[in-house]
Amino acid sequence: MKILKFLLQKEFIQVFRNKTMLRMIFMMPVLQLMLLPWAATFEQKNILLSVIDNDHSPVSEKLVEKVIASGYFKLADYSSSYNQAIKSIEKNQADLILEIPRNFESDFIRDQKAEVMLSVNAVNGQKAGLGASYMAQILASYNQEMKGQVITNSPITIQSYYKYNKEMNYRNFMVPGILVMLLSIIGGAMSALNIVKEKEDGTIEQINVSPVPEYIFIIAKVIPFWVIGMFILTAGICLAWLIYGLFPAGNLLVIYLFAFFYLLAFTGFGLIISNYSSTQQQAMFVVFFAMIIFFLLSGLYTPISSMPSWAQKVTLLNPVRYFIDVMRLVYMKGSTLRDIFPQLSVIVGFAIFLNLGAIVSYKKTN
Amino acid sequence: MKQFLSFIKKELYHITRDVRTMCMLLLMPVAQLMIFGFAITTEINNIPFVVLDKSQTIQSQQLIERFNGSKYFNLKRYFSEVSDIENSFRRGEAKLAIVIPAGFADDLYHSGNTDIQLIADASNPNEASTVTNYAQQIIFQYQQQQIANVDRVPYTLEGQVKMLYNPQLKSAYNFVPGIMGLVLMLICAMMTSISIVREKEQGTMEILLVSPLRPISIVLAKAVPYLLISIIDIISILVLSVYVLDVPIAGNLVLLLFLCTIFTLSTLSLGLLISSVTKTQQTAMMISGMGLMLPTLLLSGLIFPVENMPLPLRIVSNLLPVTWFITAVKDVMIKGLGLYSILKECLILIGMTAFLLLVSVRMFKNRL
Numbered sequence: 054m055k056i057l058k059f060l061l062q063k064e065f066i067q068v069f070r071n072k073t074m075l076r077m078i079f080m081m082p083v084l085q086l087m088l089l090p091w092a093a094t095f096e097q098k099n100i101l102l103s104v105i106d107n108d109h110s111p112v113s114e115k116l117v118e119k120v121i122a123s124g125y126f127k128l129a130d131y132s133s134s135y136n137q138a139i140k141s142i143e144k145n146q147a148d149l150i151l152e153i154p155r156n157f158e159s160d161f162i163r164d165q166k167a168e169v170m171l172s173v174n175a176v177n178g179q180k181a182g183l184g185a186s187y188m189a190q191i192l193a194s195y196n197q198e199m200k201g202q203v204i205t206n207s208p209i210t211i212q213s214y215y216k217y218n219k220e221m222n223y224r225n226f227m228v229p230g231i232l233v234m235l236l237s238i239i240g241g242a243m244s245a246l247n248i249v250k251e252k253e254d255g256t257i258e259q260i261n262v263s264p265v266p267e268y269i270f271i272i273a274k275v276i277p278f279w280v281i282g283m284f285i286l287t288a289g290i291c292l293a294w295l296i297y298g299l300f301p302a303g304n305l306l307v308i309y310l311f312a313f314f315y316l317l318a319f320t321g322f323g324l325i326i327s328n329y330s331s332t333q334q335q336a337m338f339v340v341f342f343a344m345i346i347f348f349l350l351s352g353l354y355t356p357i358s359s360m361p362s363w364a365q366k367v368t369l370l371n372p373v374r375y376f377i378d379v380m381r382l383v384y385m386k387g388s389t390l391r392d393i394f395p396q397l398s399v400i401v402g403f404a405i406f407l408n409l410g411a412i413v414s415y416k417k418t419n
Numbered sequence: 420m421k422q423f424l425s426f427i428k429k430e431l432y433h434i435t436r437d438v439r440t441m442c443m444l445l446l447m448p449v450a451q452l453m454i455f456g457f458a459i460t461t462e463i464n465n466i467p468f469v470v471l472d473k474s475q476t477i478q479s480q481q482l483i484e485r486f487n488g489s490k491y492f493n494l495k496r497y498f499s500e501v502s503d504i505e506n507s508f509r510r511g512e513a514k515l516a517i518v519i520p521a522g523f524a525d526d527l528y529h530s531g532n533t534d535i536q537l538i539a540d541a542s543n544p545n546e547a548s549t550v551t552n553y554a555q556q557i558i559f560q561y562q563q564q565q566i567a568n569v570d571r572v573p574y575t576l577e578g579q580v581k582m583l584y585n586p587q588l589k590s591a592y593n594f595v596p597g598i599m600g601l602v603l604m605l606i607c608a609m610m611t612s613i614s615i616v617r618e619k620e621q622g623t624m625e626i627l628l629v630s631p632l633r634p635i636s637i638v639l640a641k642a643v644p645y646l647l648i649s650i651i652d653i654i655s656i657l658v659l660s661v662y663v664l665d666v667p668i669a670g671n672l673v674l675l676l677f678l679c680t681i682f683t684l685s686t687l688s689l690g691l692l693i694s695s696v697t698k699t700q701q702t703a704m705m706i707s708g709m710g711l712m713l714p715t716l717l718l719s720g721l722i723f724p725v726e727n728m729p730l731p732l733r734i735v736s737n738l739l740p741v742t743w744f745i746t747a748v749k750d751v752m753i754k755g756l757g758l759y760s761i762l763k764e765c766l767i768l769i770g771m772t773a774f775l776l777l778v779s780v781r782m783f784k785n786r787l
Contacts, residue, residue, distance in 0.1 A: 073702045081709055092717045092732050099726060116576075142583065143756055145746065161576060172581045176753045178588030179462070180724065185580050192578050199576075209527065209562050210534050213551045215541035216508065226543045238709065246701055253621070334613045335440045337704045341605070341712065342447050349454055354722055356546060358465050358493075358514075364458035378511055385542040388509040 056265055060273035068277050078243075082235050082285050086228070086292045093227040093354075100184045101129040103138045103147035110158035116169070119195055120151065125187040135172075142174050149173050149184050161199075217302075217385045228299050229380035230353045232289045237373055238344065240282045240316050244323030245340040247274055248415070249330045271412050275320045282316040283309075302387035308380065310390070311397060314404045315376045321407030322372075328414040347373040372403050422632055426640040430614075434644050441648075444610075448602040448652045449659065455594040456664045462590075463549050467495045468515040469507055474523035482561050486517070491553045504538060514540045515550050527565065584669070584753050591664040596748035597721035599656055600741040603649050603679070604686050604715050610645045611690030612707040616697050635780060638694075642687045653679050669755030678751060678761065681768045682744040688775035689740070695782040715741050740771050 069075065102120065106113050120126050129147040132138035141147040152170040154160075161167035171188055175181035218225050251257040260270060286309070293299045301308060323340065330336035348354075350364065351373040357365055368374045375396040382388035390397070435441060468486065472479050487494040495513050498504060504516040518536035520526070526533035537554050541547035585592040615638060618624040627637050653676070660666040668675065690707065697703040717723060718736040725736050736742050747764035750756045758765075 071699070071701070073698070074705070077702065077705050077709075081705075085709075085713065088732065088735075089713070089717060092723055092728050094723060094727060139583075143750070143754060143760055145750075166575050166577075168577050168579055170579050170581065172583055175582035175585035175588055175592075176749050177593045177724075178585055178590050179593075181582055181585070182588055185578075185582075188578055188580075192576050196576050209558055210532070211537060211555055211558055212534060213537045213539065213555075215539050215544075215547055215551075218541040218544055218547070221541060221544035221548065223544050242705070242708065246704070250701070330439075332437070332440075332617075333700045333704070334610070334617065335437060335443075337609075337613070337700075337708065338440055338443050341609070341708055342443055342450075345451065345712075345716075346454060348716075349451075349459060355459050356463060356543070358467060359460050359463050360458050364454075367458075381542055382509065382511050386509045386511075386540075388511070392506075392509045392511075 057269050057273055060265065060269065061276060064273055064277045068281070078239060078281060078285070079288070081239070082289050083292060085235060086231065086289060087296060089231050090224045090227050090297065093231070094223045098125060099127040100125055100149055100180070100187070101147045102126040103129050103132050103141050103150045105132050105135060105138055105150065105152040107155045108153050108157035112158040112161055113153045116153065116195060117151070120188070120191055123187065123191050125184075139172075142172075147174070148180065149188070151188070224297055225299060225385060226381065228293050228297055229384040230351075230377045232286070232293065233351075233373060233376045233380055234348060234353065235289060236282055236286055236312065236316065236376075237319055237347070239285055240278055240319040241323045241344060242337065242340050243281070244274065244278045244320040245326045245330075245336045246323075246333050247278075248324060248327035249333050249336045252331065253333060267415050268412050271324060271408065271415055274324055275317065275408065275411075278320045278323070279313075279316045282320070283312065286312050299384065301384045303383035303389060307383050307388075307390050307393065311376065311379050311393070311400065314397070314400045315372065318372050318400060318403040318407050321404065321411045324411040325407065325414050328411065347371050350374070351377050353377055372400060375400050423636050423640060426632060426637065427643045430641055431644045431647075434648075444606055444648050445651065445655070447605070448598065448656050451598050451602065452595070452656055452659050452664070455598055456591045456660075459594070460590055463546055463553075464491050465493045466491055466515060466546075466550050466553075467493050467513045468517060469496045469498055469504060469513040470494065471498045471501065471504060471516065471518045473521040474519050476524040478524035478527060478565070479519045482519070482558070483517070485557050485561050486554070489553070489557060491550075492557075508540050514546065515554060517554070584755075589664075589666070591660070591666050592753055593749075594721070595656070595660045595664065595666050596745050596752060597719065599653065599679070599748060600682070600719060600745045601712075601715055601721065602652055602656065603683055603744075604711055604741055606649050606652065607642075607645050607683055607686035608690040608693070608711050609704070609707040611642050611687055612693035612697070612703045613700055614641045614645075615691070615694035616700050616703045620699055638691055642691065646683060646687065649683050650679075666753070668752050670751035671757065674758055674761075675748070675751050678744070678747050678765065681765060681772070682740060685740040685768050685772040685775065688772050688779060692775050692779035692782065695779050714739060718742070719745055721745065740768055743767050 104117055106117065121128050126149070130141060132141065132150075135150070135152065138147065138150045138152070142150065150170075150172040152172070154168065154170070157167050157169070169192070171185060173181040173185055215221060248257070251260070290301075290305070290308075326336050326339050326343075330339065350360075350368045350371055352368070353373075357368050357374065360368070379388075379393045379396050382393055470483055472483065483494065486492045492515070496507065498507070501518075507513045508516075516538040518538065520534055523533055535558060537551055539547040539551050582588060615624075618627060628634060630637075632640075657668065657675075661668060689711070693703055693706050697706060714735065715721070718725070718728070718732060719739055719742045720736070725733060725742070728736065743764045747761040750761050
């Protein structure tokens with residue numbers, strides 16, 4: 054026990070001696086929490102529209118007006134030919150071309166049937182799909198309007214309720230996830246660099262020849278990062294509250310309890326990497342490689358339920374996935390300890406497994 | 420020149436000896452491309468939903484079957500109490516609950532008026548609005564089929580849609596250029612930023628500096644091996660995207676490679692700049708990792724559309740070389756445009772490179 058105390062003292066001194074590092078540790082969450090939530094939105098507004106109106110009739114003009122008034126589209130330019138319009142798409146000055154054929158008015162009024170042509174820049178498939186479906190909606194309602202009478206017989210009334218996020222604010226959804234990202238980077242990256250730095254500096258030899266048991270050594274390494282992580286979590290929760298007015302709907306203690314094990318798991322993971330690496334460069338690289346995969350397959354950006362089933366199975370091995378899930382559940386829906394018990398037991402398993410791994414793999418380098 | 424070459428050789432030995440890092444550098448792009456290409460979709464499907472069916476009729480069953488049968492929805496469970504819905508939301512089990520009233524079928528046929536409640540978990544607002552849209556469509560279709568008196572609607576205005584460049588709307592078309600940017604950024608900027616500061620930390624830099632080579636050559640020699648590795652990576656990304664992900668290269672290959680080279684140079688100089696202002700590997704990695712990686716992922720338009728970000732973030736996004744690179748790669752690779760259309764991006768990248776190099780050489784000298 055006494056050894057542990059001395060070792061901890063040494064670790065904390067080392068952490069606090071590195072001023073740049075400390076500053077980064079504290080600046081990072083502030084900056085990221087201030088910036089990232091603003092960037093992280095999939096909402097599509099202002100799709101740039103290039104119009105080719107070959108008809109120049111009141112009916113075609115009214116259609117264009119209606120499209121612009123919908124709020125989804127912004128008029129980029131009127132083109133006189135398809136070739137000219139395609140140029141604006143090539144220059145990224147337009148996303149969608151609406152081409153109205155000659156005789157549009159007479160076709161529409163007399164034959165009650167007309168067509169318009171849409172050409173969509175589909176490099177970004179999601180955006181293209183949205184643009185096309187917005188346009189289809191507008192055309193459908195234009196049809197209805199022209200018909201002048203709403204007689205569609207619809208016996209079923211659909212009432213939609215949006216729970217947990219009535220204002221439909223995307224930030225409320227992203228901020229809890231970004232908090233997890235911060236904790237993982239700090240916990241994982243710092244611990245991954247730690248042991249290998251001692252190796253590179255040669256100081257690890259001294260520990261190796263001293264009578265310190267492996268597990269004490271690892272515990273002494275884990276605790277400082279765990280403390281820092283908890284501190285960052287607290288700072289992050291306060292910042293999210295101050296900047297975005299977001300506070301967990303559920304019990305704060307549930308988050309702390311989960312974070313307790315999550316951080317243990319992640320520092321254990323970092324230390325394993327550190328044990329197996331011979332240079333800091335190598336360690337950092339492995340950590341970032343793993344981290345990118347963890348984040349992409351965590352449900353942070355894209356829903357896990359939409360992934361193919363093999364990928365969904367892979368996400369079961371991803372600790373980040375569980376914490377993001379839990380953060381969102383507790384923050385937005387006020388889920389209780391009992392609700393998140395399955396996720397909690399998985400993360401406790403991860404914590405035990407990874408830290409045992411850290412102890413065992415340290416022995417190997419002895 | 421001969422000295423310079425032998426120095427490069429030495430650096431190459433250093434890197435190739437470290438098999439693990441080498442593997443990482445060569446495998447990472449492959450793994451990322453595969454994850455983005457196959458696992459990450461911005462489409463929404465297989466939405467887990469629950470049902471509270473108070474009517475228990477053939478009609479309500481048919482409606483639920485319609486939901487379950489579509490690729491968008493996946494039936495999780497039936498409930499009999501309203502409070503169960505709340506609980507299942509709180510466990511994160513379902514994203515949508517459909518409540519069908521008692522007397523659904525009767526009302527539908529006789530009084531011609533019935534209510535269906537859709538309760539969506541709106542913690543993810545985008546998902547929630549898409550989900551309710553899909554659900555409404557399904558209910559609408561069901562209704563049309565049940566009440567077969569839909570007369571032909573006069574006035575039809577139809578939109579003929581042509582999807583340019585990516586007719587199947589595959590997300591890989593959008594991701595491949597982004598991953599190229601991400602990978603090059605990671606390898607060139609991160610690796611060079613560490614490699615120089617490492618020598619400083621270990622004290623070997625002094626030895627290098629007293630060697631007859633000029634400091635700038637030492638730094639450049641360190642960058643060359645990473646340049647080679649990134650060329651291999653670019654080639655493997657292109658091969659995979661064409662043969663595995665079916666994303667063809669529509670434009671000129673030489674132009675594409677030229678673009679990659681300019682971008683690589685800009686990221687290398689960014690790495691050098693980081694390396695000359697930091698003292699320890701840890702700080703260098705933190706700066707290059709957090710300062711470059713996260714903005715690249717989030718602000719370059721790789722995942723989130725830049726146009727909808729607030730102005731300050733759009734400015735930051737424009738200051739990142741990778742944003743310009745991704746736009747230009749899309750123009751050349753996906754749209755098949757020529758040099759003329761990416762001239763602006765090329766000039767900006769070259770300008771950025773020159774500026775970064777100048778600053779980092781300056782900073783580097785100050786430290787001697």
